[in-house]
Amino acid sequence: xxxxxxxxxxxxxxxxxxxxxxxxxxxxxxxxxxxxxxxxxxxxxxxxxxxxxxxxxxxxxxxxxxxxxxxxxxxxxxxxxxxxxxxxxxxxxxxxxxxxxxxxxxxxxxxxxxxxxxxxxxxxxxxxxxxxxxxxxxxxxxxxxxxxxxxxxxxxxxxxxxxxxxxxxxxxxxxxxxxxxxxxxxxxxxxxxxxxxxxxxxxxxxxxxx
Amino acid sequence: xxxxxxxxxxxxxxxxxxxxxxxxxxxxxxxxxxxxxxxxxxxxxxxxxxxxxxxxxxxxxxxxxxxxxxxxxxxxxxxxxxxxxxxxxxxxxxxxxxxxxxxxxxxxxxxxxxxxxxxxxxxxxxxxxxxxxxxxxxxxxxxxxxxxxxxxxxxxxxxxxxxxxxxxxxxxxxxxxxxxxxxxxxxxxxxxxxxxxxxxxxxxxxxxxxxxxxxxxxxxxxxxxxxxxxxxxxxxxxxxxxxxxxxxxxxxxxxxxxxx
Numbered sequence: 001x002x003x004x005x006x007x008x009x010x011x012x013x014x015x016x017x018x019x020x021x022x023x024x025x026x027x028x029x030x031x032x033x034x035x036x037x038x039x040x041x042x043x044x045x046x047x048x049x050x051x052x053x054x055x056x057x058x059x060x061x062x063x064x065x066x067x068x069x070x071x072x073x074x075x076x077x078x079x080x081x082x083x084x085x086x087x088x089x090x091x092x093x094x095x096x097x098x099x100x101x102x103x104x105x106x107x108x109x110x111x112x113x114x115x116x117x118x119x120x121x122x123x124x125x126x127x128x129x130x131x132x133x134x135x136x137x138x139x140x141x142x143x144x145x146x147x148x149x150x151x152x153x154x155x156x157x158x159x160x161x162x163x164x165x166x167x168x169x170x171x172x173x174x175x176x177x178x179x180x181x182x183x184x185x186x187x188x189x190x191x192x193x194x195x196x197x198x199x200x201x202x203x204x205x206x207x208x209x210x
Numbered sequence: 211x212x213x214x215x216x217x218x219x220x221x222x223x224x225x226x227x228x229x230x231x232x233x234x235x236x237x238x239x240x241x242x243x244x245x246x247x248x249x250x251x252x253x254x255x256x257x258x259x260x261x262x263x264x265x266x267x268x269x270x271x272x273x274x275x276x277x278x279x280x281x282x283x284x285x286x287x288x289x290x291x292x293x294x295x296x297x298x299x300x301x302x303x304x305x306x307x308x309x310x311x312x313x314x315x316x317x318x319x320x321x322x323x324x325x326x327x328x329x330x331x332x333x334x335x336x337x338x339x340x341x342x343x344x345x346x347x348x349x350x351x352x353x354x355x356x357x358x359x360x361x362x363x364x365x366x367x368x369x370x371x372x373x374x375x376x377x378x379x380x381x382x383x384x385x386x387x388x389x390x391x392x393x394x395x396x397x398x399x400x401x402x403x404x405x406x407x408x409x410x411x412x413x414x415x416x417x418x419x420x421x422x423x424x425x426x427x428x429x430x431x432x433x434x435x436x437x438x439x440x441x442x443x444x445x446x447x448x449x450x451x452x453x454x455x456x457x458x459x460x461x462x463x464x465x466x467x468x469x470x
Binding site: 112115118120 | 268270291292293294295299301303304305306307308309318319322364367368377
C-alpha cells in the first residue's frame with residue numbers, strides 16, 4: 001500500500017489529526033503573541049527588564065520538550081487535559097522568538113524618527129502605536145513565523161502525552177515499526193510547516209516598511 | 211513672576227545646567243533670552259552644548275539645575291505634550307515617518323489634535339506650497355524624495371499646527387552645498403514672512419551669519435558671548451575671531467546678506 005493510498009483511505013482521520021494539530025499550534029501561537037509582544041515592548045523600553053525577560057525565555061527554550069511535558073503533567077488544572085498541557089508547553093517555546101523579535105524590531109526603529117515623534121508631542125502610547133509598532137511589524141512577524149514553524153514540529157511530540165495531532169501517526173508508526181504510518185504523520189506536518197512559513201513570509205514582505 | 215507677559219522673552223534660560231545621569235556636565239550656568247520674532251543661532255562645535263540647549267526648550271531633556279521658561283512659564287511645571295505641540299522641531303536627520311505619506315507626515319499633529327480631515331488637507335496643501343513643494347508630492351513616501359525635498363517636508367511638518375516657536379537642529383547640515391544654499395535663502399525669506407521665534411543650531415558660521423538675528427557662541431558647555439552678525443565679524447573675542455579666521459574669505463557672501 002503506498003503512502004498516498006493510506007492518506008486517501010484514512011482521509012477522515014488525517015483531516016481530524018491535522019485539525020487537532022492546527023488547533024494546538026494556532027492557540028499556542030496566539031497566546032505567545034499576546035504575552036510575547038507586550039514583554040518585548042517592555043524590554044525594549046525599559047532596559048532593566050531586558051535581561052530577566054529574554055533570559056527566562058532563553059532558559060525555557062533549553063528545556064527538552066519531553067521533559068517539559070513531564071514537568072507540567074502534575075500541575076492540577078493543566079494535567080487534567082492533555083491539550084491544555086501541550087498548548088502551554090508550545091506557548092512557552094514560542095515566546096522566545098516573539099519576544100526577541102519584538103525587542104529587536106522596536107530597538108531597530110530609526111532613532112531620528114522616534115526623536116522627531118517625541119519632539120512633535122506624541123505621547124508614549126501614540127509613539128508606540130503609530131510609529132514603533134508599525135515600523136517593527138515585519139520584524140515581529142518574522143519572529144511569529146519562526147515560532148509557528150517550530151511549533152508545528154514540536155506539536156508532533158504532544159501526541160506522546162495524548163494531546164493528539166499528527167504526532168499520533170508518528171508514534172503509532174514507531175510502535176508498529178511502520179514507516180508508512182510515520183510518514184503519514186510527518187509529511188502533512190512538514191506541509192503545514194512549509195505553508196505557514198511561506199504564507200507568513202509573504203505577509204512579512206508585504207508589511208515591510210519602505 | 212507674571213506669566214505670558216507680551217514683552218518678555220519668549221524663551222528664557224535662568225542659571226541652567228545639564229549633566230548626564232553619570233554626572234558628566236554638558237552644560238553649565240546658562241543664562242540666555244530669546245525674543246519674539248528673532249532667529250537666535252546657537253553656534254559651536256560638536257560637544258559644545260548647543261543641541262543640549264535646544265532639547266532643554268522642548269523638554270526632550272530636563273535641566274539638572276536652574277529653570278527654562280517658555281512664554282514666562284517654567285517648562286518643568288507645564289504639560290510636556292502641550293509644550294511640545296506648541297513648538298515646531300526640525301532635526302538634521304529629518305526623521306520623517308517612513309510608513310506615512312508626505313501628507314500624513316505633515317498632518318500628524320493636526321490629526322491627533324482632532325482637526326477635520328478637510329482642514330488638514332487644506333493645511334497640508336498650503337504648507338507644501340509654502341516650503342516650495344508641488345501639491346502632488348502629498349501622496350509620495352519619504353523614500354521617494356530627495357534629501358532637500360525631505361527636509362522641506364520636515365519644515366512643513368514642524369509648521370503644521372502653526373507653532374509660534376521653531377527649534378531647528380542643523381536642519382540643512384546633511385544637504386549638498388547647492389541645496390543647502392537654496393534652502394537657506396528660502397528659509398530666510400520664509401522667516402521674514404512668518405515671523406516665528408526661531409532657535410537654530412549650527413556649526414557653520416556662514417549659515418549663522420546668514421540666518422541669525424543674533425548669534426550665541428558656545429564652547430564646552432558654556433555660553434561664550436551673544437552678538438549680532440555684524441558685531442560677530444568685528445568681535446575681539448578670541449573664539450569668535452578664531453571662527454571668522456577659520457571661515458576666511460568664504461564670508462564675502464555675508465556682505466550682501468538678505469539680498470538673494
